Structures are given as structure tokens and as C-alpha cells.
Amino acid sequence: MKGRPTVFKNEEMVLKAQELFWEKGYTATSLSELSARTGAGAGSLYNTFKGGKKELFKKSLYQRKVDLEDFKTLLEKSDNPIELIKAFFLSVVTESKKSHFKGCIIANTIVEMTFIDEELGNNAIDILKETEKLYTTTILSEQKRGYIKSQIPATVLARHLITLWCGINTLRRIYPDKDILKQQIELQLQIIK
Amino acid sequence: MKGRPTVFKNEEMVLKAQELFWEKGYTATSLSELSARTGAGAGSLYNTFKGGKKELFKKSLYQRKVDLEDFKTLLEKSDNPIELIKAFFLSVVTESKKSHFKGCIIANTIVEMTFIDEELGNNAIDILKETEKLYTTTILSEQKRGYIKSQIPATVLARHLITLWCGINTLRRIYPDKDILKQQIELQLQIIK
DNA sequence: CTATTTTTGTACCAATCATTACAAAACACA
DNA sequence: TGTGTTTTGTAATGATTGGTACAAAAATAG
Structure with missing residues (x-):
């Protein structure tokens, strides 16, 4: 792969962002807070999540859907x-x-x-x-x-x-x-x- | 009483504001929206509710406490x-x-x-x-x-x-x-x- | 070492935020 | 009619918002 290596992993950032959204909700969570919590600057945030704040929140919700799938397989077993x-x-x-x-x-x-x-x-x-x-x-x-x-x-x-x-x-x-x-x-x- | 007459009644404004807070919550409700909904400009809003947005929200909550008292007397009867x-x-x-x-x-x-x-x-x-x-x-x-x-x-x-x-x-x-x-x-x- | 590609951090953007400053408006009283 | 008093509407306040522009950084490929 060419180019500067990606230091901020997609999934890690979602989990950090999820923490913040979970506490303060969508509206009250600002991008500067998300930037501080994830450690990534605005540039990296928008490069990783093209849809900005909303896309990041969507991903945070989706993470819970994944957790639900885990619970589902647990129940089936x-x-x-x-x-x-x-x-x-x-x-x-x-x-x-x-x-x-x-x-x-x-x-x-x-x-x-x-x-x-x-x-x-x-x-x-x-x-x-x-x-x-x-x-x-x-x-x-x-x-x-x-x-x-x-x-x-x-x-x-x-x-x-x-x-x-x-x-x-x-x-x-x-x-x-x-x-x-x-x-x-x-x-x-x-x-x- | 001296001075320009008060056209915006305290209680009416609280009820109009309550509607909006009820729908959108505290954070997502802006003062410009509150101004539009109540019909009162920023001047009147801050003159009537010295504590600004927060005070207006407090009053909106307190309104429900009043409703609770009504229900209480209804129960007692x-x-x-x-x-x-x-x-x-x-x-x-x-x-x-x-x-x-x-x-x-x-x-x-x-x-x-x-x-x-x-x-x-x-x-x-x-x-x-x-x-x-x-x-x-x-x-x-x-x-x-x-x-x-x-x-x-x-x-x-x-x-x-x-x-x-x-x-x-x-x-x-x-x-x-x-x-x-x-x-x-x-x-x-x-x-x- | 150079060219290319991608990410990163920062500076910047216009828009909106809650709040304040203030002059015009509208009344009471004289 | 003029003076004092309060409310009103509007314009400005500085701060913060979500989002963008862009150059420096850091890698690979040749």
C-alpha cells in the first residue's frame, strides 16, 4: 500500500466515539469533544467517516447491532x-x-x-x-x-x-x-x- | 403601574416553550426557535426569564409539578x-x-x-x-x-x-x-x- | 533520490449558538 | 404636553458549531 499509514483504526474510533455519544447523546456531543476523545483531528475524522458526525453516530449504533448478533448465537447454543x-x-x-x-x-x-x-x-x-x-x-x-x-x-x-x-x-x-x-x-x- | 405594558404573559410563554422543549429536548431547542414559537423577541424572553434558556426550561418542568398537584387532589377526593x-x-x-x-x-x-x-x-x-x-x-x-x-x-x-x-x-x-x-x-x- | 499517494494536523469557513446592549415604543403620572 | 419607567424589537456580542481546504508528513514504488 502506498501513502501515509493509517494510524487511527476505524473500529477503535467508533468505540471511543460511542462512549461519548452514549453519555451525552447525539446533539450535545460536539466534534471537538469527539476529536479530543478519539485523539484524531478533524481531518482524520472526516477522512475516515465521510458522512461526518452523523455517520460516526450511525456506526456507533451499528456496533450495538453486532453485539446483538453475538447474543443471538449465544441464545441458539x-x-x-x-x-x-x-x-x-x-x-x-x-x-x-x-x-x-x-x-x-x-x-x-x-x-x-x-x-x-x-x-x-x-x-x-x-x-x-x-x-x-x-x-x-x-x-x-x-x-x-x-x-x-x-x-x-x-x-x-x-x-x-x-x-x-x-x-x-x-x-x-x-x-x-x-x-x-x-x-x-x-x-x-x-x-x- | 408605570411603563410599557407587558404583552407576553409569563405562564403563556412557559406553556409555549414547554411544547418545544417537550418535542426537541433542552439541548436541541434554540433560543431563536423559542422566540419564534412564543412570539417574543430575545429582549422579552430575557426580561421575563432572567436566567435565560435554563430558567425557561426549569419553569417548563415546574409546570408539570403543578399538574401533579392537581392529580393529587383528584386522588384524594x-x-x-x-x-x-x-x-x-x-x-x-x-x-x-x-x-x-x-x-x-x-x-x-x-x-x-x-x-x-x-x-x-x-x-x-x-x-x-x-x-x-x-x-x-x-x-x-x-x-x-x-x-x-x-x-x-x-x-x-x-x-x-x-x-x-x-x-x-x-x-x-x-x-x-x-x-x-x-x-x-x-x-x-x-x-x- | 524522486515521484506518487494517502493520512494527518491545523487553520479556516460560514452558520448558529446563548446572551447582552440599547434605542424606540408604550404606557402612567404630572 | 412633557417626564419617568418599563417593555419591546433589533442589532450586535463573542463563543462554538459542524464541516472544509490544504500543506506538511509519511509511507511506497520506481
């Missing part, structure tokens, strides 16, 4: 995927206080973007919908296996998990408290039985 | 306050699509403000906590009256309602759909019985 999902929800409880305040970047984006940027908002919505779909198929399959006795439709139960996720996303900022969060999550996970 | 609370949650279902996209200004603010402005974030958190307190006393009183059989502590049930509220606040943007929202809210209100 498991012989008790429902317990895995419940464990995932409960794992939130023991996270750091800062993680509580950051919440979920997808849920945050849905709230922030509605009247700001429809495309970015829909990107986030799509990811949550895909997560819901994963829950639905998992629950449906476990209902057929008889591991879930509840006759409530799998779609409704899955959507309940999404609602819980979004609820906890805000509650953990009000109460970044292990016991309270555990109490609430366990109460609502009882519906999946 | 009712002989079936639990049904009133449940009806309140279900009333969300029939709201306009735009209302769904706007969500709850308090919950929105909690999500937006965490790493942006601690004071404004705490203002919003306080209002939700006060709402929770109202739910707690209501549920506790109805438990004593025997109208609620559940032995789950009133504090936990009240907090469940707050979690539900925050969850629906995001879900309604993903699914601004009457049937889906009704389904989810009813499912979760079953816990209060």
Missing part, C-alpha cells in the same frame, strides 16, 4: 435460553454507577431523536425491534418445548421485555441502586414463566 | 383512587400519534440531562420521585382498606408504576399503536391487584 435472557436483565443490576447513568444507547437515542433526526431515530428503533424479534422466537420455541407454561402470546411477552428494558433504562438513573433495581426486574420477569 | 391511577395509565393509549412521539417531558429530561446538566436532571428526577410517593401513599392506604390484596410492599408496587411509565414513554415511540400499548399497560397493571 444454550439449552435454557430463557434463563440466559433473564440473567442478562439481572446483570444490569451489578453494573457501575456510571453505567446506570449512561443507560442504553439505543433507548436513549429513541428518546432523543424523535423530532431531531428521523433516520437516526429509526435506526435505533430497528435495533430494539430486532431484539424483540429475537425474544419472540426464543419464547415461542420455549413455549412449544413446554418450558414456558404461560399462554400469553410470545409476541406480547417479548414486547413486555422491551418495555421493561426501556423502563429500567430510566429507573436506573433515578435509583442507581442494586437492591431496588433487582427488586423491580425480578418482579417483572415473573411474567415470563 | 376519589373513593377509588387505584382505578383512577389505572385509568390515567390507560388514557395514554388513546392519545394522538404526536403525543406518543413526544412522550413524557420528565422522563425525557432524565434521559437527556444525566451528563449535561445535573441540576435540571435532578429537577426532573424529583418530580418522578414525588409522583412515586403519591402512588405509594395511595396504594398503602388501599392495602389497609383491603382494596388491594397483594402483599407486595406499596413502595415496590409504586416503583413498578414508575418503571412502567418510563417504559411506556419509550415503547409508544416504537409502537404508537393503540392496541399494542393497551395490551402492554394492562398486562403490567395486573400486578396492582
